[in-house]
Amino acid sequence: MLHFARWQIVLIVLTVVVGILAVLPNLLPRSVLADMPGWLPKQQIVLGLDLQGGAYLLYQVDKQDYIDKRLRAVTAEVRTALRAEPRIGYTGLGVVDGAVQVRIRDATQFAEARERLSGLTNPLNQSLFGGASVDEFGLTEGSNETLRLSFTEDGLNQRIRSIVDQSIEVVRRRIDELGTTEPSIQREGEDRILVEAPGGDPEQLKSLVGTTAQLTFHMVDTSISGEEAMRTRPPAGTMVLTTSEDDEFEPARPYVVDENPLLSGEDLVDAQPGFDQQTNEPLVTFRLTTSGARRFGEVTSRNVGTPFAIVLDDEIISAPVIREPITGGSGQISGSFSVQAANDLSILLRAGALPAGLTLVEERTVGPGLGADSIAAGETAAIVAAVLVAVSMILVYGLFGVFANIALVTNIILLMGLLSLLGATLTLPGIAGIVLTMGMAVDANVLIYERIREEGKAGRTPILAIDTGFARAFNTILDANVTTLIAAVILFQLGSGPIRGFAVTLALGILTTVFTAFLFTRLLVALWVRRKRPTAIPV
Secondary structure (H helix, E strand, C coil): CCCCCHHHHHHHHHHHHHHHHHHHHHHCCHHHHHHCCCCCCCCCCEECHHHHCEEEEEEEECHHHHHHHHHHHHHHHHHHHHHCCCCCCEEEEEEECCEEEEEECCHHHHHHHHHHHHCCCCEEECCCCCCCEEECEEEEEECCCEEEEEECHHHHHHHHHHHHHHHHHHHHHHHHHHCCCCCEEEEECCCEEEEEEECCCHHHHHHHHHCCCCEEEEEECCCCCHHHHHHCCCCCCEEEEEECCCCCCCCCCEEEEECCCCEEHHHEEEEEEEECCCCCCEEEEEEECHHHHHHHHHHHHHCCCCEEEEEECCEEEECCECCCCCCCCEEEECCCCCHHHHHHHHHHHHHCCCCCCEEEEEEEEECHHHHHHHHHHHHHHHHHHHHHHHHHHHHHHCHHHHHHHHHHHHHHHHHHHHHHHHCCEECHHHHHHHHHHHHHHHHHHHHHHHHHHHHHHCCCCHHHHHHHHHHHHHHHHHHHHHHHHHHHHHHHHHCCCHHHHHHHHHHHHHHHHHHHHHHHHHHHHHHHHHHHCCCCCCC
């Protein structure tokens, strides 16, 4: 086992050199990294929430918000169903006691109305394998030809679970747009979402995550003023929304708009911040999907001279008048934005809207000071431990102890280099994984040297004892590391956040330990044997 082909030596040395180059960016300031050649690795290890600070946010899905929105949508669907030809006369359509209720005027049309509304119960599949479905709504009959569509318990619970899954994806896209590295976004219980994001601005993060960002375009009903509609009642199929400006210069102004939107955020294909070429004010430009652009072009062609409202989360941010048909599939949203607000709005629109509001139920901001203290304490402990281990190995194994120390340093360099190349996040549990790796690396060398010592005592020649010692220790160390690697993989798959950080450093540490113990250390010993031709084993 002490024979190495030339290509093997080159490969081992090249691996160590790459490890040194990969870990080097962590020791250099960013200004120096920017001037380095592009082919050199520049990726630095990312510090986790517990080391560099960040935000810990626990959100709860606003169940009532979803129920209100869904009931409004079902109300519109009921109206559409009853107005289809032949029309069915109805009255009292609205949300009553958490259900959509309507009374059919003509008793002879009651059966036909029930048949039409039964199609709005919305069956939901309960499993990925197409198991039994549940209805989201139940249709019941009341007195005086009344029909009610109300949530079923199973249907509502399944909807909430689905909303949490959708919200996690939307939140992830929004945080990714901010460039935050390795955020942790996961479900907590039935209706909660935990967000942990290292670094960044916690206030901006809260603003982006907590905004529903439901963008819709509505035609403005000019037959009645917003003020009059607020005093009396808006026409059927319309609602009153106000603008977002509410200060002494631009008080909030009410508009009467159609309940059914012309377009929604799902029709957007892109949104970017920009500036108005004439006023140089920040705005947001958007592009529509092909179907959205066609629909928008048809509507604006029929309504030239009429205002339409751009609504974000039930608040009008702009109400421009259609000067000419907009057929290009793009447009812009202006609304007294700051540069930051325009940038945040474009991020929200690109990431999509939350299916329901999120309520912040717990917030913690982890300061970087705690992380700095932890890092300093960890560095001190690592230096003290490394010195004690190095001295002990030299005292016990002499020259081979020096080889073990060189291998240990190489092991740590390779491990840190891998973390840098992978862009992994280093957390406090991750540091524990590195410390455990150091112990495993030293233990591997101790096992090898003890086997060599045993072979020497058995009367073998130094070269044969070294060769046999490495061979006998190989299986033992490999078995132990394979079982530990399996445990690390399971931790990574089933764990989350810091647990995954520990699993990553542990798994990578196993790989580097096997490499340094059986390739790098053996190469050092083989080169020494070739050069010195020892007559005694120095362990």
